Amino acid sequence: MITWEGVEVSYDGRRVLGPIDVAVANGEWLGLIGPNGAGKTTLIKTAVGVVSHLGEVSLDGRRRRPGLDIAWMPQRPHLPDEMGVADYVMLGRTPHLGYLAAETKHDVDTVYLALEKLDLLGFARRPLDTLSGGEAQRAVLARALAQEAPILLLDEPTASLDVGHAVEVLEVVDQLRKEEGLTVVSAAHDLTLAAQYAGRLLLISGGLVVADGKPAEVLTESNLRAHYGAGIRVIEDSEVPIVVPMRHSGR
Amino acid sequence: MTDSSTRTEARTTRLGWAALVTGIVSVVVAAAVGATVGAAGLDVSGVARAMVDALPGVSLDAGLSEVETSILFEIRLPRVVLGAMVGAVLAVAGASYQGVFRNALADPYLLGVAAGAGLGATVAIAVTESPALLAPFAFVGGMAAVGITYALGRSVGGRSATSLILAGVAVAAFATAIQAYLLQRESDTLREVYVWILGRLVTAGWREVWQLLPYALVATAVMFGSRRLLDVLSIGDDEAGALGVDVGRVRAVVVIAATLATAAAVSVSGLIGFVGIIVPHTIRLLFGWSYRSIVPLSMLFGAAFLMMADVAARTLVSPAELPIGVVTAFFGAPFFLLVLRTMRGPT
Numbered sequence: 001m002i003t004w005e006g007v008e009v010s011y012d013g014r015r016v017l018g019p020i021d022v023a024v025a026n027g028e029w030l031g032l033i034g035p036n037g038a039g040k041t042t043l044i045k046t047a048v049g050v051v052s053h054l055g056e057v058s059l060d061g062r063r064r065r066p067g068l069d070i071a072w073m074p075q076r077p078h079l080p081d082e083m084g085v086a087d088y089v090m091l092g093r094t095p096h097l098g099y100l101a102a103e104t105k106h107d108v109d110t111v112y113l114a115l116e117k118l119d120l121l122g123f124a125r126r127p128l129d130t131l132s133g134g135e136a137q138r139a140v141l142a143r144a145l146a147q148e149a150p151i152l153l154l155d156e157p158t159a160s161l162d163v164g165h166a167v168e169v170l171e172v173v174d175q176l177r178k179e180e181g182l183t184v185v186s187a188a189h190d191l192t193l194a195a196q197y198a199g200r201l202l203l204i205s206g207g208l209v210v211a212d213g214k215p216a217e218v219l220t221e222s223n224l225r226a227h228y229g230a231g232i233r234v235i236e237d238s239e240v241p242i243v244v245p246m247r248h249s250g251r
Numbered sequence: 252m253t254d255s256s257t258r259t260e261a262r263t264t265r266l267g268w269a270a271l272v273t274g275i276v277s278v279v280v281a282a283a284v285g286a287t288v289g290a291a292g293l294d295v296s297g298v299a300r301a302m303v304d305a306l307p308g309v310s311l312d313a314g315l316s317e318v319e320t321s322i323l324f325e326i327r328l329p330r331v332v333l334g335a336m337v338g339a340v341l342a343v344a345g346a347s348y349q350g351v352f353r354n355a356l357a358d359p360y361l362l363g364v365a366a367g368a369g370l371g372a373t374v375a376i377a378v379t380e381s382p383a384l385l386a387p388f389a390f391v392g393g394m395a396a397v398g399i400t401y402a403l404g405r406s407v408g409g410r411s412a413t414s415l416i417l418a419g420v421a422v423a424a425f426a427t428a429i430q431a432y433l434l435q436r437e438s439d440t441l442r443e444v445y446v447w448i449l450g451r452l453v454t455a456g457w458r459e460v461w462q463l464l465p466y467a468l469v470a471t472a473v474m475f476g477s478r479r480l481l482d483v484l485s486i487g488d489d490e491a492g493a494l495g496v497d498v499g500r501v502r503a504v505v506v507i508a509a510t511l512a513t514a515a516a517v518s519v520s521g522l523i524g525f526v527g528i529i530v531p532h533t534i535r536l537l538f539g540w541s542y543r544s545i546v547p548l549s550m551l552f553g554a555a556f557l558m559m560a561d562v563a564a565r566t567l568v569s570p571a572e573l574p575i576g577v578v579t580a581f582f583g584a585p586f587f588l589l590v591l592r593t594m595r596g597p598t
Contacts, residue, residue, distance in 0.1 A: 050489040067495025078487035082540040087263045087482070094483050095495035100476050103263065112261035124260035147494070 031198030067095025092146030342553025345527020367396020450576030
């Protein structure tokens with residue numbers, strides 16, 4: 001279980017997140033939703049350990065070990081142009097290697113499986129700057145999977161993907177969650193897609209949790225209108241809510 | 252499970268044999284040319300035999316006269332070896348700086364090593380009037396300048412690489428200003444300082460080689476050991492940190508090693524520019540992006556490059572000598588442009 005306890009982040013004395021108290025059970029998929037600037041990315045970064053914060057983020061009651069416990073897929077990953085896909089995915093093995101160590105057969109096998117799962121075997125030798133947006137996104141996810149960490153933090157993993165590829169990537173993550181018991185926390189703007197995959201949604205606005213529960217409980221028209229400010233319709237007659245943006249006035 | 256030997260897709264980029272062999276051959280050829288070419292021409296087979304003869308337990312008639320043997324062992328070889336060491340150190344330090352700062356133009360000179368060492372040398376010559384103090388003063392000056400740069404950079408910008416490089420520019424400007432002031436006051440020492448600034452590989456027997464050796468060994472070992480992490484740093488501080496890398500520590504370790512080696516090299520050879528930029532970049536263009544290749548190949552090609560530059564410095568205007576810093580800039584810059592043009596190709 002990953003737990004945020006009294007987590008707060010301030011920039012220049014202005015609080016941008018928290019206090020946040022959230023616990024995510026092992027094997028659960030928590031979706032973070034909320035308008036731009038709400039604090040979704042910052043919340044993820046507190047767990048990764050790349051922003052300084054008050055409070056504690058812990059894992060089953062102990063301190064988390066960077067890289068070994070948590071794999072992070074950043075919103076805007078830095079992709080070195082000429083680096084090959086296999087080399088890039090191998091970077092995910094870094095937490096398992098000492099300062100002077102070289103990769104072992106197990107590391108190569110893990111990278112191979114990650115490439116295979118994300119359908120990247122044909123791209124293994126390709127430099128990163130020759131990949132399409134969707135292929136690059138899959139490479140970043142493959143790197144995160146190669147870490148073999150029990151917690152996967154995804155910051156808008158489908159932002160640059162078309163609907164087909166978005167579903168494909170989320171299916172891979174969901175399958176891993178089920179097969180290997182991964183805990184997934186993902187930030188998303190596509191609310192319908194978030195509702196389809198996350199068993200639980202956290203609506204964050206102004207740095208605070210304003211709703212927490214099953215997708216049907218969180219994705220209500222009044223919640224969304226209050227925090228997104230846009231005209232939004234929620235169709236509730238299917239298994240999960242479908243969120244449709246509406247323009248303010250008629251055509 | 253399939254054997255990993257069949258999983259070639261997942262193999263990472265490694266240092267190629269072809270590149271390694273080319274590097275070693277370049278070093279051997281450059282050393283042979285360096286040992287034989289000069290005011291007193293020594294023939295290659297004589298040099299080779301004399302070196303075998305010098306091995307413990309081997310006795311061989313080299314066919315060299317006593318004077319020639321003395322030239323070889325007391326003048327030519329120390330200079331060739333010093334050139335190889337300085338070249339290897341400057342090139343690998345440049346590559347390491349480019350890695351830790353993710354800046355293609357970074358080299359130890361950028362953080363104030365050159366300016367600090369220059370100031371130290373000027374103080375030694377102009378103020379203490381004791382040339383014997385030149386090397387230690389240059390060394391201390393170079394290290395002090397980088398120390399101040401590091402402290403300033405951290406105080407204004409935390410771990411940011413940009414603030415560090417900007418602090419280096421400020422420290423270098425300040426050190427250069429003091430140096431100019433001192434030279435103005437003691438203008439009769441101008442020439443001596445100027446000769447040092449342009450770089451030279453003048454040796455007194457093996458003394459300089461022994462001076463540089465411990466720093467060169469420790470520093471290159473540290474940089475060699477950090478080459479895989481330099482690749483990890485290429486995805487940025489945050490992402491590397493999220494992979495469990497202590498970015499601040501790796502950067503400090505590599506910068507200290509590279510600076511120590513550069514300051515030691517500069518203190519015995521003066522300021523030899525371009526090596527730290529040209530050599531790693533040429534290797535990057537020819538043999539790929541990975542520091543696993545760039546670091547070891549920089550050592551080899553850096554050594555070969557500076558030995559050849561020294562041959563040019565000794566022979567081009569013979570019997571006079573050109574400052575080697577002038578040679579590296581004169582040949583290095585156009586050569587680099589040529590490589591750049593060839594590699595970019597008509598795309």
